[in-house]
Amino acid sequence: MDTSKNVRITDELYTYILDHSTPPDPVQAELIERTHRSFAGPSGMQIPPEQGTFLSILTALVAPRFAVEVGTFTGYSSLAIARALPEGGKLLCCDVSEEWTSVAREAWEKAGVADRIDLRIAPAIETLNALPSHPHIDLAFVDADKDGYVGYWEALIPRMTPGALVLADNVLFGGHVVDPAATGAPAAIRRFNEHVKKDPRVEAVILPVADGLTVARVKG
């Protein structure tokens, strides 16, 4: 196996990547600062800026009429998706925290995208299972409790339109996915990655973006 094409990301290279990627818009920049200030510990759950830009680019390419996010927190990834939706496109956000998503609601208002977003506060699996069962979702981003990933996948895939994208975050889990003795969240991600690998309904790739991002395209 030749890994020589894979660049190890040093602090210096990461700074370079950020410096040469489209930066967060003013609302996103303020949201990063606010999340760090208000929720110092959990703030690490927020996707990093380059991943947000990547989400916006993918959303603009897919032009979803209906998108779903599982795991909203203070709203950074939802902002990245919502700002790139086409005219009339909608985003359904799933989370269990009123406290964290109240910050997201403020950011959506400031960014002028609140009218495109429907936030449901409930266990995401309940929200997903209550959606119509026919294919109607064009883009999904999964970034919530890792034990739930396989269930979210199974709830989402039959509802995805042909050619739709399913994105899943943290699929390298700090590198711990290669540890067969892993327990807890990294073990759940290992189960998820095996599940995706065996699913003939999609073609999928794990990209080493941030903590690992699965990009799966639903076959037509």
Ligand SMILES: C[S@@+](CC[C@H](N)C(=O)[O-])C[C@H]1O[C@@H](n2cnc3c(N)ncnc32)[C@H](O)[C@@H]1O
């Ligand atoms: C990693 S954070 C999401 C980060 C967000 N995507 C961002 O970029 O800022 C995970 C979120 O999943 C939510 N969550 C955890 N368990 C959940 C569940 N069973 N159903 C819905 N949301 C859940 C948490 O409340 C938390 O806000």
